[in-house]
Amino acid sequence: MWLPCGCTSKYVASSFARRILASHLHVSGRSRCNVAAFMPEAAGFEGVSGRAALRELSVSNSESFWAAVARHRLSWSIPFHTVQDCDLSRGKIKWFEGGKLNVSVNCLDRHVHTCPERVALIWERDERGSEMKYTYRELLEMTCRVGNLLRRHGVKRGDCVTIYMPTCPLAVASMLACARIGAAHNVVFAGFSADALAERIRDAQSSTVITVNQGVRGGKVIELKKTVDTAVESCPTVKQVFVAMRTDNPVTMTARDIEDVVCEPAVMNSEDVLFLLYTSGSTGKPKGLVHTQAGYLLYAALTHRYVFSYHDGDVFGCVADIGWITGHSYVVYGPLANGATTVLFESTPIYPDPGRYWDMVERLKINQFYGAPTAIRLLLKYGDQWVNKYDRSTLKTLGSVGEPINTEAWEWYHRVVGDGRCPVVDTWWQTETGGICIAPRPSDPDAEIVPGMAMRPFFGIKPVLIDTERCFGFLQGELLTSNNTSGALCMAQPWPGMARTIHNNHQRFIETYFQPYPGYFFTGDGAYRSEEGYYQITGRLDDVINVSGHRIGTAEIEDVVVRAQLSCPAVAESAVIGYTHSIKGQGVYAFVVLKKGIDVKEADLSRQLNGMVSEKIAKYASPDFIQFAQRLPKTRSGKIMRRVLRKVVESDLEGLGDLSTLDDPAAVQEIIQGRRCHV
Numbered sequence: 001m002w003l004p005c006g007c008t009s010k011y012v013a014s015s016f017a018r019r020i021l022a023s024h025l026h027v028s029g030r031s032r033c034n035v036a037a038f039m040p041e042a043a044g045f046e047g048v049s050g051r052a053a054l055r056e057l058s059v060s061n062s063e064s065f066w067a068a069v070a071r072h073r074l075s076w077s078i079p080f081h082t083v084q085d086c087d088l089s090r091g092k093i094k095w096f097e098g099g100k101l102n103v104s105v106n107c108l109d110r111h112v113h114t115c116p117e118r119v120a121l122i123w124e125r126d127e128r129g130s131e132m133k134y135t136y137r138e139l140l141e142m143t144c145r146v147g148n149l150l151r152r153h154g155v156k157r158g159d160c161v162t163i164y165m166p167t168c169p170l171a172v173a174s175m176l177a178c179a180r181i182g183a184a185h186n187v188v189f190a191g192f193s194a195d196a197l198a199e200r201i202r203d204a205q206s207s208t209v210i211t212v213n214q215g216v217r218g219g220k221v222i223e224l225k226k227t228v229d230t231a232v233e234s235c236p237t238v239k240q241v242f243v244a245m246r247t248d249n250p251v252t253m254t255a256r257d258i259e260d261v262v263c264e265p266a267v268m269n270s271e272d273v274l275f276l277l278y279t280s281g282s283t284g285k286p287k288g289l290v291h292t293q294a295g296y297l298l299y300a301a302l303t304h305r306y307v308f309s310y311h312d313g314d315v316f317g318c319v320a321d322i323g324w325i326t327g328h329s330y331v332v333y334g335p336l337a338n339g340a341t342t343v344l345f346e347s348t349p350i351y352p353d354p355g356r357y358w359d360m361v362e363r364l365k366i367n368q369f370y371g372a373p374t375a376i377r378l379l380l381k382y383g384d385q386w387v388n389k390y391d392r393s394t395l396k397t398l399g400s401v402g403e404p405i406n407t408e409a410w411e412w413y414h415r416v417v418g419d420g421r422c423p424v425v426d427t428w429w430q431t432e433t434g435g436i437c438i439a440p441r442p443s444d445p446d447a448e449i450v451p452g453m454a455m456r457p458f459f460g461i462k463p464v465l466i467d468t469e470r471c472f473g474f475l476q477g478e479l480l481t482s483n484n485t486s487g488a489l490c491m492a493q494p495w496p497g498m499a500r501t502i503h504n505n506h507q508r509f510i511e512t513y514f515q516p517y518p519g520y521f522f523t524g525d526g527a528y529r530s531e532e533g534y535y536q537i538t539g540r541l542d543d544v545i546n547v548s549g550h551r552i553g554t555a556e557i558e559d560v561v562v563r564a565q566l567s568c569p570a571v572a573e574s575a576v577i578g579y580t581h582s583i584k585g586q587g588v589y590a591f592v593v594l595k596k597g598i599d600v601k602e603a604d605l606s607r608q609l610n611g612m613v614s615e616k617i618a619k620y621a622s623p624d625f626i627q628f629a630q631r632l633p634k635t636r637s638g639k640i641m642r643r644v645l646r647k648v649v650e651s652d653l654e655g656l657g658d659l660s661t662l663d664d665p666a667a668v669q670e671i672i673q674g675r676r677c678h679v
């Protein structure tokens with residue numbers, strides 16, 4: 001059952017509009033069936049005969065579907081007048097225009113109205129067994145304090161606040177406080193280096209940063225405030241840094257007061273910016289994807305409810321860091337919009353031992369567990385005993401996200417963790433999509449699941465496959481309509497959760513997502529559609545790799561490597577390739593060509609390059625292997641043949657393919673001889 005909307009006179013859902021919609025929407029054909037029991041927001045759709053028809057209607061009549069859902073699920077201060085105004089060929093995406101609402105009111109106030117003492121957050125702190133609970137009333141108070149603090153220090157509607165914090169209640173309150181006062185947030189993963197943080201602060205033009213004195217993860221103290229200090233030195237826009245205390249160690253602090261616990265919410269337009277979130281693309285520069293208020297929140301809430309079969313009262317345990325989109329949508333916004341109890345996981349899967357997740361499941365009585373394949377692969381190597389020690393009978397659904405889940409990991413997750421009784425939902429989506437787009441059983445909790453397949457599109461999502469072979473540059477490939485086929489995964493129709501632009505670079509947004517296949521949103525991924533019409537993601541089609549679920553552009557690493565200095569610049573060029581890694585999914589393999597006349601010990605330089613990548617980007621991006629080469633295989637036009645490097649790294653020498661365009665075939669032989677072994 002959906003919680004009644006917050007019944008202040010200001011925030012009432014428009015039941016009037018819902019009635020109008022219901023009376024003009026009829027789906028003809030099959031016999032009537034009450035889908036409202038499954039999806040109450042669909043109550044107005046007369047004549048819809050079951051879930052398949054509802055899913056059908058969400059695509060064929062998507063405007064009516066999303067209008068009904070938006071009216072039912074969100075509390076509006078002023079109802080929208082236009083459901084959507086989108087044109088994919090121009091990268092124009094607008095939903096629910098005319099509508100006004102506040103995201104923090106939707107996530108907090110309306111639940112405080114009906115059930116103030118319900119637990120909103122369980123903070124699973126790094127120190128095992130020291131979890132802390134915060135009710136909706138407490139989280140609202142904390143949010144209001146932060147909101148007032150920001151307002152008092154001059155943060156205004158439309159400003160962008162950078163949040164560099166570990167997953168903790170104050171980080172969530174800071175995100176919601178921004179939403180409350182109409183500022184955009186820019187959460188930067190606390191594992192990012194000072195340089196990466198500075199780049200994101202500068203690009204977002206933030207004048208305010210919120211951080212903590214120190215983070216704690218896996219028993220180790222992480223000096224977050226010091227990283228911020230270094231970062232802001234190269235960020236002239238930053239005027240103030242707020243520092244919360246995660247540990248007792250003193251730090252030079254900016255003033256921080258306890259404030260009034262009432263903070264008047266700003267009334268925001270549906271299409272005002274809610275947040276920026278930086279992610280890697282195939283060029284060296286990360287892009288700040290922009291999500292807006294109503295559409296994003298609605299999509300996060302709806303997917304949270306139907307993909308995981310969430311029911312009121314459930315404890316939802318998504319172990320992602322809030323610095324990633326998964327943390328935004330399924331730790332914070334989706335669960336809180338639904339009035340759920342959501343877990344904030346601060347630790348690591350193996351601290352203090354490999355039983356950590358399952359001990360937490362038992363202690364916190366988690367009903368839905370949502371994690372990454374890389375952690376599952378790691379834990380399965382430690383053996384079943386770490387799982388079996390703990391009571392997991394509360395678990396109902398197991399989710400997987402971030403990268404493909406291999407069959408062995410899927411089977412183990414299902415058989416051992418879920419005792420063979422919990423469905424495993426392998427969810428495919430991206431920072432760009434705002435929420436889950438393809439998942440095993442979004443509209444039918446009893447549907448069959450094929451291991452390792454993301455399976456079925458969510459309501460309102462229309463995936464298509466396009467032939468990549470016949471696509472030259474921006475020339476179009478053919479739409480693949482049959483089953484049992486593979487191609488570029490694109491979306492044929494807009495949905496409310498999709499990103500609206502790249503901050504300060506709408507042209508790049510259009511070029512990246514809408515120009516490769518005009519009229520479609522291009523995901524950058526390849527997919528296979530089975531005989532039955534189920535989808536399986538086959539991996540990136542661009543130069544983006546996925547290391548332990550972290551997305552990283554190979555060009556970003558190359559940029560750092562070629563900047564390596566000894567007494568003078570040492571590296572002439574570099575090519576970074578992803579290779580299959582049994583735990584991380586993909587590992588990083590770097591080819592490095594030194595400048596002529598450089599005389600260094602390769603081991604020393606390797607160490608230095610690894611250090612630089614950790615320092616400039618993040619630890620996870622640091623190469624697992626560095627191979628020094630005299631030259632790289634190139635085409636006659638001078639392009640590095642990455643396809644050939646990939647085959648060499650994967651030891652697939654049979655599959656090297658056509659080498660006729662190579663400038664000098666001997667370069668390939670040299671590369672093969674110098675191969676570093678990783679299998």
Ligand code: 6R9
Pocket residue numbers: 279324325326400401402403404405426427428429430431432454523524525537539540546549550551
């Ligand atoms: C949510 C998230 C997005 C990229 C995406 C794809 C890969 C995500 C996946 C998956 C196979 C899945 N990806 N989920 N690949 N199966 N279930 O991870 O967002 O960090 O933006 O990464 O991750 O390649 O394009 P983000």
